[in-house]
Amino acid sequence: MELFASSTTLTPIPVADGELAFLPQLSLPWSNHQILRRLVEETAWRAETVVVYGKRHLQPRLTAWHGDAAYTYSGLRLEPLPFTPLLQAIRAAVEEASGHHFNSVLLNYYRNGRDSMGMHSDDEPELGPNPVIASVSFGQARTFVLRHKRTKHTVKLDLTDGSLLLMAGALQHNWLHGINKSARPLGARVNLTFRYIG
Numbered sequence: 346m347e348l349f350a351s352s353t354t355l356t357p358i359p360v361a362d363g364e365l366a367f368l369p370q371l372s373l374p375w376s377n378h379q380i381l382r383r384l385v386e387e388t389a390w391r392a393e394t395v396v397v398y399g400k401r402h403l404q405p406r407l408t409a410w411h412g413d414a415a416y417t418y419s420g421l422r423l424e425p426l427p428f429t430p431l432l433q434a435i436r437a438a439v440e441e442a443s444g445h446h447f448n449s450v451l452l453n454y455y456r457n458g459r460d461s462m463g464m465h466s467d468d469e470p471e472l473g474p475n476p477v478i479a480s481v482s483f484g485q486a487r488t489f490v491l492r493h494k495r496t497k498h499t500v501k502l503d504l505t506d507g508s509l510l511l512m513a514g515a516l517q518h519n520w521l522h523g524i525n526k527s528a529r530p531l532g533a534r535v536n537l538t539f540r541y542i543g
């Protein structure tokens with residue numbers, strides 16, 4: 346019996362009105378550090394301008410969109426790049442761990458503690474009625490904040506290097522999520538959110 350075998354299965358995190366599950370380390374063919382370095386170096390990162398309340402802003406992070414279909418959010422239309430062999434390998438690991446299929450991935454590069462993502466739900470119609478989103482993180486651990494839309498109840502999760510967070514069920518209807526800025530100096534982090542665009 347392997348008492349200390351590292352877990353390869355997602356553990357549910359009980360929350361009201363949605364489904365969340367976490368796996369501390371996704372099983373991958375390379376080290377987390379190697380993957381982070383390759384993602385930073387090989388991705389065609391873009392600084393996107395978004396329109397929020399009628400005002401143009403540069404997003405406080407870099408992004409890239411890979412997959413079969415264009416994606417529209419915050420008045421931004423992202424034309425997809427094809428899946429690279431590295432992204433295909435990460436997707437295979439995510440599909441194996443989660444039992445779900447994904448045809449697109451949004452990459453977010455948080456260069457330091459000043460990079461962030463505002464509170465939002467991933468509830469665009471093309472994601473289907475109950476979006477299943479698999480979020481994989483490499484590099485600097487950042488705090489993922491979830492806030493229930495009605496009760497304002499807040500849940501904070503540490504998204505550590507190599508981890509997988511699965512969001513499913515009614516989560517996107519009932520909760521917002523985001524990544525706050527940090528006053529402390531923080532290192533680089535790349536997050537990948539795998540999605541299924543119907």
Ligand SMILES: O=C(O)CCC(=O)C(=O)O
Pocket residue numbers: 451453462467480489504522523524536538
């Ligand atoms: O960086 C993260 O952990 C969050 C990413 C996210 O919410 C998104 O890509 O929609």
Ligand SMILES: [Fe+2]
Pocket residue numbers: 465466467522538
């Ligand atoms: Fe999101």
